[in-house]
Amino acid sequence: MSSTAADPERESPGRNDPSAGVQKALLGIGWTLVGVPLVYGLVQTLRRVVTLFTG
Amino acid sequence: MASFLDRSRTVAGPGYSRWLIPPAALAVHLSIGQVYATSVYKSSLVETFGASLTSIGVIFSIAIVMLGLSAAVLGKWVDHGGPRKAMFTAACFWAAGFFVAAIGISTTQLWLVYLGYGVLGGIGLGIGYISPVSTLIKWFPDRPGLATGMAIMGFGGGALIASPLSNQLLRAYDSSYDGTAGSVASGSAVAQLFVTLGVIYLVAMMYGAFTIRVAPPDYAPPGWDPSTRKQSSMVTTASVSANNAVRTPQFWLLWVLLFCNVTAGIGILEQAAPMIQDFFRDGGTTAISAVAAGGFVGLLSLGNMAGRFVWSSTSDVIGRKRIYMVYLGVGAVLYVLLALVGQTATALFVLLALVILSFYGGGFATMPAYLRDLFGTFEVGAIHGRVLTAWSAAGVAGPLIVNGFLDARGTPGELVAADYRPALLTMVVLLVIGFVANLLIKPVAERFHEPSDAAAPAPAAAR
Numbered sequence: 001m002s003s004t005a006a007d008p009e010r011e012s013p014g015r016n017d018p019s020a021g022v023q024k025a026l027l028g029i030g031w032t033l034v035g036v037p038l039v040y041g042l043v044q045t046l047r048r049v050v051t052l053f054t055g
Numbered sequence: 056m057a058s059f060l061d062r063s064r065t066v067a068g069p070g071y072s073r074w075l076i077p078p079a080a081l082a083v084h085l086s087i088g089q090v091y092a093t094s095v096y097k098s099s100l101v102e103t104f105g106a107s108l109t110s111i112g113v114i115f116s117i118a119i120v121m122l123g124l125s126a127a128v129l130g131k132w133v134d135h136g137g138p139r140k141a142m143f144t145a146a147c148f149w150a151a152g153f154f155v156a157a158i159g160i161s162t163t164q165l166w167l168v169y170l171g172y173g174v175l176g177g178i179g180l181g182i183g184y185i186s187p188v189s190t191l192i193k194w195f196p197d198r199p200g201l202a203t204g205m206a207i208m209g210f211g212g213g214a215l216i217a218s219p220l221s222n223q224l225l226r227a228y229d230s231s232y233d234g235t236a237g238s239v240a241s242g243s244a245v246a247q248l249f250v251t252l253g254v255i256y257l258v259a260m261m262y263g264a265f266t267i268r269v270a271p272p273d274y275a276p277p278g279w280d281p282s283t284r285k286q287s288s289m290v291t292t293a294s295v296s297a298n299n300a301v302r303t304p305q306f307w308l309l310w311v312l313l314f315c316n317v318t319a320g321i322g323i324l325e326q327a328a329p330m331i332q333d334f335f336r337d338g339g340t341t342a343i344s345a346v347a348a349g350g351f352v353g354l355l356s357l358g359n360m361a362g363r364f365v366w367s368s369t370s371d372v373i374g375r376k377r378i379y380m381v382y383l384g385v386g387a388v389l390y391v392l393l394a395l396v397g398q399t400a401t402a403l404f405v406l407l408a409l410v411i412l413s414f415y416g417g418g419f420a421t422m423p424a425y426l427r428d429l430f431g432t433f434e435v436g437a438i439h440g441r442v443l444t445a446w447s448a449a450g451v452a453g454p455l456i457v458n459g460f461l462d463a464r465g466t467p468g469e470l471v472a473a474d475y476r477p478a479l480l481t482m483v484v485l486l487v488i489g490f491v492a493n494l495l496i497k498p499v500a501e502r503f504h505e506p507s508d509a510a511a512p513a514p515a516a517a518r
Contacts, residue, residue: 014068014271023072030078030266033259034085034209041215045353052350052405 060264062137067268073194073276075266080187080206082263083142086256087149087183088213090118090176091356095221096245103242104165114156114173116450121177123447126185130440131297133182138190138267145183146260152176153253160246172249183260184210184443188423189436193270196432197279199424200375204367207420211360217252224248287428289376289496293504294433301441303499305429308492313422314445314452315489316382319390319482320415321453323408324359326461327352331405333470334398343401351405355412362413367420375425379493382414382421387486389414394479398472419446429499456481 018026058064093115100111133141152175159167187206195202222234229244240248275281300306323330328348335342343351370378389407397404422442427435457478461467464474 014066014071016064017068017071017268020070023075026075026266027072027078030075033262034078034081037085037216038081038209038212041212041217041219042357044219045215045357048353049350049357051346052354053347 060137060140060143062135062140062269065137065139065267065269067271069271069274071268071271073270076187076191076194076268077202077205079142079263079267080191081209081212082259082266083145083183083187084206084209085213085216086259087145087180088210089217089252089256090115090122090180091211091214092217092221095218096225096240096248099225099240099242099245100160100168102239103160103245104163106165110165114168117169117173118177118180119450120447121174122180122184123444125178125181126440126443127181128440129178129182130185130437131434133186133440134189134297134434134436137269138186139264141182141186142260142264142267145179145186146257146264147179148175149179149183149260150253150257152179153249153256157246157249157253160242160249163242181440181443185436185440187263187267188439189432189434190267190269192423192427192435193274193432195276196274196281197276198368198371199427200371200421201364201368203423204364204420207367207423208360208363208416210419211356211363211416215356215360221248221252224251287374288498289374290428291431291498293499293501294431295429295438295499295503296505297434297437297441299503299505300430300434300438300499303503305496305499306438306442308496309422309425309429310442310445311492312379312383312489313418313442314449315485315492316379316386316415316418317446317449318453318456319386319486319489320359320412320418321449322457322478322482323411324355324415325454326457327355327408329467329470330475331401331408333475334404334472335401336469336471339469351408354405354409358409358412359416362416363420366413366417367424370417370421370424375421375428376493376496378417378421379425380490382418383486383490383493386411386414387483387490390479390483390486394476394483429496433505 017023097108097111100106100114101108104111152171152173155171155175156168157171159165159169159171188203191202191206192199225232225240225244225248226234228247229240232238232240232244295303328345328351331351332341332343332345332348366378366382389411393404393407393411397407423435423439426438426442430438460478460481461470461474464470464477
C-alpha cells in the first residue's frame with residue numbers, strides 16, 4: 001500500500017470539513033462528551049480513595 | 056455506507072483543528088477501558104452460573120488474549136483501512152459482545168458469555184485500542200507521546216467510569232442489591248447492565264468513528280518545523296513495514312520490555328486489595344479494613360491513568376529510551392523497597408505502589424511513540440498491534456507468577472508481608488531484564504527501511 005499520485009487522499013483532502021465556526025462548536029461538544037464522564041469517574045474514585053485514609 | 060467509512064472520506068483539509076481528534080480517540084478508549092471494571096459483577100456471575108471464580112475469570116482472560124491477537128492480525132487492515140472503518144468495526148464488535156453475553160447470562164449459558172464478551176468483545180478491544188494511535192501520531196508529529204498518552208489514558212479512565220456507573224445501574228435494576236461487600240446483584244440485573252453498557256458504548260464509539268479525521272498528506276502543525284524532529288539518532292524519518300519490523304531485533308527488544316513492565320505491574324494490580332491488608336497484618340488481624348483496601352485499589356487506578364498521560368508526555372521532552380530506563384530501572388528499585396521495607400508504614404507502601412503503577416501505565420502509553428521513533432509512521436498501528444501480544448502474554452504470566460508464589464507460602468487471609476517477597480523480587484528480576492533490553496535498543500538498520508517512494512512521506516513543510 002503506498003501513497004501515490006492517484007491516492008484519493010491527495011485529490012480532495014478536506015472536502016467534508018465543517019466550517020471554522022462549526023469546528024469550534026464541535027470542539028466544545030467533543031471535549032464535554034468525554035470530559036463529563038471522566039470527571040464523574042474521577043470524583044467517584046476519589047471518594048473511594050478517601051476511605052483509604054479514613055476507613 | 057461503506058464509502059463513508061473509507062479512509063479517503065476522512066482526510067481533513069489544512070485548516071482542520073487537530074484538537075478535534077483526541078476526543079474521538081478518547082470516546083473509543085474510555086469505552087473499551089470497561090474491561091478493567093469486571094470485578095463489579097464477578098460475584099453475581101459466579102452465583103448466576105454456579106461456576107468457580109476461575110471459570111468466570113476466564114471471560115476476562117479470553118478478552119485480553121483476543122485483544123492481543125486481533126490487534127496483531129488486523130493491525131495492517133486498521134492502518135490501511137483508516138481509523139473510521141476501524142472504530143466503526145470496533146464499536147460493532149464491542150457492543151455485540153455485550154449483547155451476546157447478556158443473552159448468555161439470561162439463559163445461563165456461560166459459553167455464550169465466553170463467545171460474546173470474551174471473543175467478540177476482545178476483537179472489539181484489539182481493533183479499538185490501536186485504531187486511533189497512528190492517526191494521533193500523524194496529527195501530533197511534534198508531541199507524539201502527549202497524543203498517545205491522551206488516548207491511552209482513556210483506557211485507564213474507562214474503568215474509573217464503568218465501575219461506579221455499573222454499581223449504580225445494578226442498584227437500579229435490582230432493588231435488593233446495595234453495592235456493599237457481600238451483596239450480590241441478580242443475573243437478570245447483570246444482563247440488563249450488559250445491554251445498557253452495550254448501547255452506551257455503541258453510541259460513544261460511533262461518535263468517535265464519525266468525528267475522527269486523518270491528517271492531510273505532509274501535515275505539520277502551525278509553527279512546527281519538521282526539520283527539528285530528527286534531533287536524535289533514535290528518531291527515524293524512514294519507514295519500516297510491519298512485516299519487516301518483526302524481523303528486527305528492536306521489535307523483539309521492545310516486546311520483551313513491554314512484557315516485563317506489564318507483568319510487573321499486573322503483579323500488584325491483581326493482588327492490590329489483599330496485598331495491602333496482608334502487608335499490615337499482625338497476629339492474625341490486619342490494620343487495613345476491606346473498605347480502605349478498596350480505596351487503595353481506586354488510588355492505584357488513578358496512578359495508572361495519570362501515569363499514562365504524565366509520563367508519556369514527559370517522554371516527548373526526555374526521549375523514549377530514557378523514560379523506559381526510568382520505568383524499568385527506578386521501577387525495579389521501588390519494587391525492592393516495597394518488598395523489603397514496604398510494611399514499615401502505610402504511607403510508604405501506598406506511595407511506592409502508586410509510583411510503580413504510574414510507571415505501568417506510562418509503559419503502555421509511551422510504546423506507540425517509541426515505535427514511531429524507531430519504525431516511522433508508515434505502519435505504526437500494525438507494529439503496535441503486534442507488540443501488544445506482549446500484553447496478552449503478560450496477562451497470563453503476571454497472575455501465574457504472583458499466585459504461584461503466594462499459593463506456596465500459605466492460605467489467603469493468613470499471609471504476611473514476607474510471603475510476598477519472592478514474588479516481588481521475581482518482578483525485580485523481570486524489570487532488570489526489561490531494563491537491559493531497553494539499553495540494547497539501537498536505530499533500525501537501513502536494510503529494513505522501505506524505499507522512499509513506497510511509504511508515506513515524512514512531513515516536509517509546515518503550513
